Amino acid sequence: MKKKSILLVTGLLILSLMGCTGAGTSSESATDTSSQIESSQESTSESTEEASSEAQATPAPTADPAEGKTLKDLFAEHGMKVGTCLTTNMISRAMTNQIIRTHFTSVTMENSMKPDATLSQKKSKESGKLTVSFNKDAITMLDWAKENNLAMRGHTLVWYSQTPEWIFHEGFESKNEYVSREEMLARMENMIKETFEQLTELGYIDMFYAYDVVNEAWMENGSMRQNNWSKVIGDDYLWYAFYYADKYAPESIDLYYNDYNEQFKTQTLIDFVNTLVDKDGNYLIDGVGFQAHLYTSDSLDQYFNTVDAVAATGLKVQLTELDVCLGRYQAPLKATEENLVKQGNFYYDLINGLFERVDAGTLKMDALTFWGFSDGLSWRKEYSPLLYDSNLRPKYALYGALQLKDAIGN
Numbered sequence: 001m002k003k004k005s006i007l008l009v010t011g012l013l014i015l016s017l018m019g020c021t022g023a024g025t026s027s028e029s030a031t032d033t034s035s036q037i038e039s040s041q042e043s044t045s046e047s048t049e050e051a052s053s054e055a056q057a058t059p060a061p062t063a064d065p066a067e068g069k070t071l072k073d074l075f076a077e078h079g080m081k082v083g084t085c086l087t088t089n090m091i092s093r094a095m096t097n098q099i100i101r102t103h104f105t106s107v108t109m110e111n112s113m114k115p116d117a118t119l120s121q122k123k124s125k126e127s128g129k130l131t132v133s134f135n136k137d138a139i140t141m142l143d144w145a146k147e148n149n150l151a152m153r154g155h156t157l158v159w160y161s162q163t164p165e166w167i168f169h170e171g172f173e174s175k176n177e178y179v180s181r182e183e184m185l186a187r188m189e190n191m192i193k194e195t196f197e198q199l200t201e202l203g204y205i206d207m208f209y210a211y212d213v214v215n216e217a218w219m220e221n222g223s224m225r226q227n228n229w230s231k232v233i234g235d236d237y238l239w240y241a242f243y244y245a246d247k248y249a250p251e252s253i254d255l256y257y258n259d260y261n262e263q264f265k266t267q268t269l270i271d272f273v274n275t276l277v278d279k280d281g282n283y284l285i286d287g288v289g290f291q292a293h294l295y296t297s298d299s300l301d302q303y304f305n306t307v308d309a310v311a312a313t314g315l316k317v318q319l320t321e322l323d324v325c326l327g328r329y330q331a332p333l334k335a336t337e338e339n340l341v342k343q344g345n346f347y348y349d350l351i352n353g354l355f356e357r358v359d360a361g362t363l364k365m366d367a368l369t370f371w372g373f374s375d376g377l378s379w380r381k382e383y384s385p386l387l388y389d390s391n392l393r394p395k396y397a398l399y400g401a402l403q404l405k406d407a408i409g410n
Contacts, residue, residue: 065399065407071103074402078355081151083369085110088137090377091144095392099373107145108153108369112138115163124172130187132194142204153369154211156258157192158241160227168228184232185240192244205250210367212258212289213245214238218272220264242276242284258289258320263306270313287316296342297328304353307363316364321371325383332383341409344396348408351401
């Protein structure tokens with residue numbers, strides 16, 4: 001593709017976007033069982049990242065194949081929300097702000113609702129209880145989302161990572177002894193209770209339709225991940241997290257367990273969610289979140305086997321952090337036309353397969369979230385995993401996600 005043609009496409013799309021709006025996590029998911037990994041560094045690269053000024057090879061048709069089509073309109077046809085992760089950096093830049101408002105109906109804060117961002121050591125010491133206090137970035141994003149009529153996914157309450165050490169210790173000081181099981185259960189309950197109470201008091205609660213109660217608690221070998229929650233409370237901390245969330249969250253908010261490498265944990269996830277029931281046998285959980293950090297080398301047949309198996313529990317399923325990397329784990333491929341075409345077809349086949357299941361009634365999926373939209377702002381940018389390149393030019397991935405089969409190099 002000659003530069004002149006690429007610039008033409010970019011100009012057409014920018015004009016189209018302006019017309020629509022009226023205004024100008026961790027390590028990665030594995031590709032086989034020998035590469036199963038962890039994600040404690042999940043999504044932490046965004047706040048100061050600027051889009052690269054270096055041109056990236058992004059072959060695209062010479063005319064805008066989307067013709068004004070948007071992801072939010074497409075997903076609405078199947079009764080679904082479509083989302084992206086969100087940072088203050090994204091909403092402060094005119095073009096990224098506009099792309100979000102054009103294509104998405106849901107947002108998930110990339111970091112600002114994780115425990116290390118929401119828990120206040122100072123206020124906890126003053127009150128004697130584990131205390132929630134949303135920071136300036138969170139409030140800024142909540143206000144922006146509310147102003148733009150965007151729904152929210154909460155992410156996340158109980159996690160082994162990005163959780164302050166001091167919350168597990170006497171006097172809320174890491175140098176002190178660990179608290180008792182009973183005290184830690186009380187702290188967990190108050191953290192969950194205050195999260196929903198504060199969102200209500202601040203006027204944001206009606207924006208939330210789903211919340212990740214627990215994140216990444218299981219390993220690929222079927223064992224529970226050991227961490228401070230399990231050390232202080234015991235393995236039943238998982239049940240209590242959902243028990244308290246079910247107790248305090250409004251009925252309008254679905255409660256999710258969220259994990260990565262889901263295709264290698266299928267039976268583990270099914271066995272686990274079946275333990276999350278109350279004394280009457282009713283589920284304390286509403287759905288399972290698949291992070292869907294995928295690779296173009298992954299098997300979609302295997303992935304859909306996991307989707308179908310978990311859907312058979314009757315719980316909802318959401319893809320919560322979708323990106324599709326070029327290549328495989330620890331082996332990124334260059335963004336050549338051939339590789340980008342393959343990526344576009346992967347996005348097409350994945351989303352088409354989900355739509356088919358939703359429309360047939362075999363899959364309860366009411367939302368899908370991309371973990372960003374621009375390669376330049378991605379936590380895995382070296383793999384070119386998203387819908388736009390680093391210069392915010394559309395890729396075949398975008399046309400694949402839009403289900404424009406004729407526009408993805410076939």
